[in-house]
Amino acid sequence: MNRYNYNRDGFFTGELPPESNKYLDNSIAKLPNILAGKFDLNNAPWAAVGFENPEELKRISQLHIVDQDFRNLITCSDLAQLVAKHLNASQIKVWGSQLYLKPPSYSDKTTVGFHRDSQHMPLFKAGSITLWIPFIDCDELNGSLKYLQRSHHWEHALPASGAHFQNILSQEHLLKEQVADDEWSNISVNLKKGQFSVHHMHTLHGSGPNYSRNWRTALAIGLLIDDYELDTHAPDYGFKKALSDDFLSPVIFQK
Template sequence: MLFTPTDRNKLDYSEQGFLVVDEILPSKQLLQLHQAFDDVFNGTFETGVTPDEVNWQYGTGDPSLTRQVCNGWKANRSIARVVLSEALGRSVAQLAGWPGVRIMIDNLLSKPPGARSLGYHQDSAYLSWFSPSDLISCWIALDDTTRSGGTLEFVTHSHEWQQDSPSGEFHGPDDYRQPMHHAAESQGVEPQIAYVEVKAGGGSVHHGWTWHGSGANDSALPRRALVLHLMRCDAEYDPTKFEQGIGPTYSRYKHLADNQLDENYFPILWHEDGSRTKALDDYLASPGPV
């Protein structure tokens, strides 16, 4: 991994609510990830394990929508080598000032030419069933990104706005910025939009309450991205949030007797004491289905 945060990076992230990074992955990894995306979206799972959420497959998925799969790291080791990377986990933890970091969920996003927009939202509005509820998302572009290609957009300083509940349509809304504009109006501010325009292998890191979304892909090229949603190493299930709903997928990993997050499903990538979930390196080294 090529990204190591500087003091300036930490300041920019804290002030803006996001940080654009020119290089997160080396170019040699990109072809492996392109193949991994093709495999997963075709229903080929190298490890024999199905991802937690499969929201699009070739042959049945709406071709006008952005393709999405959640927790592809469980299905494909090329994806897992990025998502479970100790070096990338360390970089994110250092950027946030955390003692350690664990993966909550990954997203495989593929926006082919002509695909519609993704609605503006705040990640933490959907993913707040744990405490401490801090959340950071790392968005890695697998193709060169442009405004016309429907790249990721951020609203500068919006992590300091009021923390709203989820609203609006996520996949292919008519006005993908509408929820954000309503939030900006309630705050009495004029939103400042920044676009993540980077070469393949670059990307961004953003705060869980930063408003973001992306427009339609009006270019002739695909826009694929691997996204990591990360939380602190000491996070646990928060029973006070259960009434808001964890959802059928991630509630299934809740222990009967305690609120601990099971490292089999939410592994620790890096800790300042030098440790991480023990099984990860063996899993990544295994050559075939488990």
């Protein structure tokens, strides 16, 4: 697939290798267990938020340490090799994983405002990317991922950016006031099950509400490539220590 250029646009898309598709199907089959709190690796997620309100976006963190099928998907060597080839990377390391469950709702509570991953994970100064894998076919009706093309080249201090914005149209208006009109390009990445996207840590991205009748579920995998850099003075939420643990933060590709 690879219809977009990572360095130019801040993201690219691709097709999962056959082995990853098998692990994806196994992970989908495990969803009832995950939601019931049954974890076969005998570890609990680092966080599970949004479950108090049926209309809110739900998020479960660190799936690769709680379930073997999810771990197989997240650490799949064929997929890691494909990503490394596209980015010309010599090493890829997992730093985290998050499962997002967007329920059917006309409420803005399932909206994720345009944000940069670097805003919410300031520990990583450079070398962090996100691999995004949908569990169903995604489109604008069910809240597909949206990228602001080339936004990883924009200035980093944009007051109107942030995942907490729940009116994405209003947020777009505010962002346009801070960015030259000729630079604005909003791309809805309507990935099918069996496809994936990868985006830069400074690429602005978000998603709207899920107006469909089905849950929109997707897995976001935080990866570090080559000589990544850390801001040791920034909040690290436990991830700095985890980087030295091969189980919590495994290397999945090495030249």
